[in-house]
Amino acid sequence: MVSKVPKLKAGYAAKCIRCGRLIAKNSLCDPSGILALCIAALILLVPAFSFPLISIHLLGITEGANLLQGALMMTDNAPVVSFVVLFCAVIAPTLLILTITFSSACLTFNYHPPYLPKIFKITRILIHWSMLEVYMVSLMVAIFKLMTYADLYLGSGFYFFAALLLLNMTILSNYNNHDYWERYIHG
Amino acid sequence: MDKRATAGKTGIEQGLQLCSICGNYSKQIDNPEICPVCFNDISQRKKNSLQKTWALLITSVVFIIPANLYPITYLLKNNTLYPDTIFSGILSLINSDMLGIALIVFVASIAVPIFKIAALAVIALSVQLHWNLSPKKQLWAFGFVDWIGKWSILDLFVISIMVAVFDKGHLLSVYPGIAATSFTVVVITTLFAANSFDTRLIWDAQTHE
Numbered sequence A: 001m002v003s004k005v006p007k008l009k010a011g012y013a014a015k016c017i018r019c020g021r022l023i024a025k026n027s028l029c030d031p032s033g034i035l036a037l038c039i040a041a042l043i044l045l046v047p048a049f050s051f052p053l054i055s056i057h058l059l060g061i062t063e064g065a066n067l068l069q070g071a072l073m074m075t076d077n078a079p080v081v082s083f084v085v086l087f088c089a090v091i092a093p094t095l096l097i098l099t100i101t102f103s104s105a106c107l108t109f110n111y112h113p114p115y116l117p118k119i120f121k122i123t124r125i126l127i128h129w130s131m132l133e134v135y136m137v138s139l140m141v142a143i144f145k146l147m148t149y150a151d152l153y154l155g156s157g158f159y160f161f162a163a164l165l166l167l168n169m170t171i172l173s174n175y176n177n178h179d180y181w182e183r184y185i186h187g
Numbered sequence B: 001m002d003k004r005a006t007a008g009k010t011g012i013e014q015g016l017q018l019c020s021i022c023g024n025y026s027k028q029i030d031n032p033e034i035c036p037v038c039f040n041d042i043s044q045r046k047k048n049s050l051q052k053t054w055a056l057l058i059t060s061v062v063f064i065i066p067a068n069l070y071p072i073t074y075l076l077k078n079n080t081l082y083p084d085t086i087f088s089g090i091l092s093l094i095n096s097d098m099l100g101i102a103l104i105v106f107v108a109s110i111a112v113p114i115f116k117i118a119a120l121a122v123i124a125l126s127v128q129l130h131w132n133l134s135p136k137k138q139l140w141a142f143g144f145v146d147w148i149g150k151w152s153i154l155d156l157f158v159i160s161i162m163v164a165v166f167d168k169g170h171l172l173s174v175y176p177g178i179a180a181t182s183f184t185v186v187v188i189t190t191l192f193a194a195n196s197f198d199t200r201l202i203w204d205a206q207t208h209e
Helices: A031-050 A067-073 A079-108 A116-129 A132-146 A156-174 A177-185 B049-069 B086-095 B099-129 B135-165 B178-196 B200-207
Strands: A013-015 A022-025 A054-058 A061-065 A151-154 B016-018 B025-027 B073-077 B080-084 B172-176
Touching: A031 A067, A031 A079, A031 A156, A054 A132, A054 B135, A061 B135, A067 A079, A067 B135, A079 A116, A079 A132, A079 A156, A079 A177, A079 B135, A079 B178, A116 A177, A132 A156, A132 B099, A132 B135, B049 B086, B049 B099, B049 B178, B080 B086, B086 B099, B099 B135, B099 B178, B099 B200, B135 B172, B135 B178, B135 B200
Parallel strands: none
Antiparallel strands: A013 A022, A054 A061, A054 A151, B016 B025, B073 B080, B073 B172
């Protein structure tokens, strides 16, 4: 169904006249703002994935577990599971932030390389596969499950991960794929 | 490119098609296969949408059986192996008085996959057989499936955390079982099934009675 989209004020969204779903939005951030958020997210990515999320006191030893370990340790027993966990929790979010950073940087500095459309296309697909928020809830579930077995401490990675999650949500709610296409096409 | 579309009429009635990649519309006659703006493939509706959705749905129905019957994790404790299925894991959570967590795991690993498959099957059938169910309700159900879809991966993440924490060899370790792989297949195929369904077909089925 064709709907007419009026000129939107910043922060407003337009909905379809037939089904009421969102069809257009005018985000509060322009590409340069998103670029700033993305750079912050990129800095947080490294500690969030490599520092221990939780430390556990088990059999007399205290040991930390980070996000990458869990996925990589399953490669022998269940390669499919390992790949999906790795992809949804690490690869997709990292690539998503990288592609948004790159396309925002290109649009901010008015540099239009011919392969930019491909990057927009990849970004659109990756949005579905980035599941940081699901990982956060899983972590909560795991913490509650583990509390019955042993003493648990939140590691430093947990705080980086929480911050990354918030930034990631802010970036995604302000990123607008169609708007980037328009900016690319109309210079 | 002549850009004049009338609001309130469908794109098909006006011979227009919308590009799913860049979000611009164009006349179907000018460029039947390629979007004139971004040069990606374009079509009025997602191609073979119903067939793809059905194929993926059937795959997920096949894999949901081993996912629930076989053990999803093995706990190795003092050289003895304790298998745990999805359901027995939830029961042990209830027994240790963690009702909230048990509910989250139940919703994410049992209720959501079954609801997703059932809802998509009903929507696809009603489109195919012109049942004339309320399109708004169908779309609401689809939106819900689409939104909740990724949450069923929760159990896999929990397993990955458990595997990372319990790695003390024969004394205390956790291993993923066969059901973990089957469950992954169920989650991925239902995600793709929802993705390959074209919601506009719901309205198309209403008009062509």
